Amino acid sequence: xxxxxxxxxxxxxxxxLIKLFLLCLFFCPDIKAAQKRDPAAKSFIEVILLYPxxxxxxFYRIAHGxxxxxxxxxxxxxxQLARFFTGIEIHPGxxxxxxxxxxxxxGVVIGETAIIGDDVLLYQGVTLGGTGLFKGKRHPTLGNNVxxxxxxxxxxxxxxxxxxxxxxxxxxxxxxxPNSTVVGIPGRITRQDGKKMDIxxxxxxxxxxxxxxxxxxxxxxxxxxxx
Numbered sequence: 001x002x003x004x005x006x007x008x009x010x011x012x013x014x015x016x017l018i019k020l021f022l023l024c025l026f027f028c029p030d031i032k033a034a035q036k037r038d039p040a041a042k043s044f045i046e047v048i049l050l051y052p053x054x055x056x057x058x059f060y061r062i063a064h065g066x067x068x069x070x071x072x073x074x075x076x077x078x079x080q081l082a083r084f085f086t087g088i089e090i091h092p093g094x095x096x097x098x099x100x101x102x103x104x105x106x107g108v109v110i111g112e113t114a115i116i117g118d119d120v121l122l123y124q125g126v127t128l129g130g131t132g133l134f135k136g137k138r139h140p141t142l143g144n145n146v147x148x149x150x151x152x153x154x155x156x157x158x159x160x161x162x163x164x165x166x167x168x169x170x171x172x173x174x175x176x177x178p179n180s181t182v183v184g185i186p187g188r189i190t191r192q193d194g195k196k197m198d199i200x201x202x203x204x205x206x207x208x209x210x211x212x213x214x215x216x217x218x219x220x221x222x223x224x225x226x227x
Contacts, residue, residue: 053102
């Protein structure tokens with residue numbers, strides 16, 4: 001009996017090592033992206049074993065392959081299994097680029113016709129959702145190097161330009177040009193001098209359009225008082 005248990009443990013260990021090898025082989029860029037973008041990540045192994053965003057991405061890549069060959073039910077089954085274990089729902093029909101990272105992840109929803117470019121970062125509670133019941137392209141397209149803050153909702157067949165940042169809890173329903181920041185409900189655009197957004201997501205550096213408007217009004221009042 002003891003020998004049987006030992007053999008089972010060795011088999012499980014072998015399967016685990018095979019899994020690690022396959023993850024390192026096929027998902028190395030995504031794992032390295034997680035390490036780069038999350039200062040809490042201490043090691044390569046930690047990211048592989050403990051990051052739900054990576055687990056959801058693994059499920060998605062497999063499900064997307066099944067979706068492409070029209071095994072729709074099996075693809076959706078895997079996506080729902082991933083949702084159960086990670087709290088992240090990615091429709092297998094979505095198209096996701098390289099070095100994609102979901103930080104924390106709980107509550108993230110990515111719709112069927114969403115398109116995501118390379119080096120995109122999503123935080124928890126993000127929704128890339130559709131509007132209406134019509135079929136066809138009804139979910140957002142995110143360019144390269146886009147950051148979407150926690151709780152943000154990007155809805156409809158709109159395009160978010162490269163190097164843009166969607167602020168936490170923003171609701172975006174219109175196209176966003178490249179190198180832009182969007183905050184508020186509904187989302188309002190502020191440019192950051194045409195410079196590329198810093199992927200580190202320093203919230204303290206994000207421009208607030210409401211504060212800008214108030215500052216402009218205060219400046220006008222001061223000028224009127226002087227006159």
